[in-house]
Amino acid sequence: QQQVKQSPQSLIVQKGGIPIINCAYENTAFDYFPWYQQFPGKGPALLIAIRPDVSEKKEGRFTISFNKSAKQFSLHIMDSQPGDSATYFCAASGHGNKLVFGAGTILRVKS
Amino acid sequence: DAMVIQNPRYQVTQFGKPVTLSCSQTLNHNVMYWYQQKSSQAPKLLFHYYDKDFNNEADTPDNFQSRRPNTSFCFLDIRSPGLGDAAMYLCATSRDMVPGPQHFGDGTRLSIL
Numbered sequence: 001q002q003q004v005k006q007s008p009q010s011l012i013v014q015k016g017g018i019p020i021i022n023c024a025y026e027n028t029a030f031d032y033f034p035w036y037q038q039f040p041g042k043g044p045a046l047l048i049a050i051r052p053d054v055s056e057k058k059e060g061r062f063t064i065s066f067n068k069s070a071k072q073f074s075l076h077i078m079d080s081q082p083g084d085s086a087t088y089f090c091a092a093s094g095h096g097n098k099l100v101f102g103a104g105t106i107l108r109v110k111s
Numbered sequence: 112d113a114m115v116i117q118n119p120r121y122q123v124t125q126f127g128k129p130v131t132l133s134c135s136q137t138l139n140h141n142v143m144y145w146y147q148q149k150s151s152q153a154p155k156l157l158f159h160y161y162d163k164d165f166n167n168e169a170d171t172p173d174n175f176q177s178r179r180p181n182t183s184f185c186f187l188d189i190r191s192p193g194l195g196d197a198a199m200y201l202c203a204t205s206r207d208m209v210p211g212p213q214h215f216g217d218g219t220r221l222s223i224l
Contacts, residue, residue: 032210043115043201043215044154051210089153093210097142101153 002027004092006102013080014110021105022074023090030092034099035064035075038087047088048075082111114138115216117202123222124192132187132219134202142208143185145177146201148218154201160185161208189221197223 005024013019023033032051036044050057050064050073057064061078077084090102115136124130134143142161146154158167160179174196176188189196199220203213 030210034212036215041217041220043117043203043217046212046214049212095208095210097205097208097210097213098156098159099154099213101155104151104153 002100004090004100004102006090006105008105009103010106010108012108012110015081017080017109019077019080019084019107019109020074021088021090021107022072023092023102024070024072025092025100026071027092027094027100028071029094030100031095032093032097033064033066033073034091034093035062036089036091036101038089038104044089077107080107080109082109085109115202115204115214117200117216117219119219120217121220121222123224125224126194127191130189130192130221132189132200132221134185134187134216135183136185136202136204136214137183138204138206138214139182140204140206140214141182142205143179144203144205144213145175145185145187146203146215148199148201150198157187192221192223194223197221 034049035047037047038044048059048062063076066073088105091099144159145157148154157171178186199218201218203215205213
């Protein structure tokens with residue numbers, strides 16, 4: 001019940017395309033859903049986050065869609081660029097703010 | 112800039128030789144976390160401190176210990192590193208225990224000879 005399932009494992013898109021990464025959770029006590037971007041040799045960087053009282057949040061080219069009834073959320077990257085090539089992790093946390101991470105998606109944006 | 116700083120970035124130790132990794136933060140956050148991230152895997156929480164209160168995850172091996180002498184610093188001690196402990200160790204902070212942003216350092220890559 002503590003798991004967050006993330007798909008796909010890897011994704012290749014052309015520059016300008018819109019990669020979509022999906023996550024699903026079971027624990028209804030989760031109250032905070034962040035997305036992290038990680039480059040090789042670096043720590044995860046918080047990209048964007050959403051709380052379950054909102055269905056969509058947009059920051060720049062990044063959008064989170066959240067479906068509370070389905071217990072699913074997704075990340076969309078608009079007008080993707082080669083510099084967006086990285087590993088993306090979804091996560092969820094509840095009481096105690098312990099992050100449970102998805103397995104990660106390796107994104108490659110081809111120029 | 113306020114940040115989470117980990118030292119060293121790379122650490123090599125011998126099998127069974129104790130090693131200490133350090134983390135400092137200028138965010139003045141109450142909570143500090145240690146995660147282990149193995150190659151091509153997600154970070155896995157080892158333990159966290161809320162102020163001086165230490166909280167160990169149930170599946171964290173006894174080989175791993177932590178110290179937090181003050182708000183700004185936190186240490187990860189691995190008493191007898193095994194080959195399976197080779198990983199990236201990430202420190203993170205958050206303001207408090209309410210669900211919200213965690214800010215990560217760039218990690219220490221630990222290799223075991």
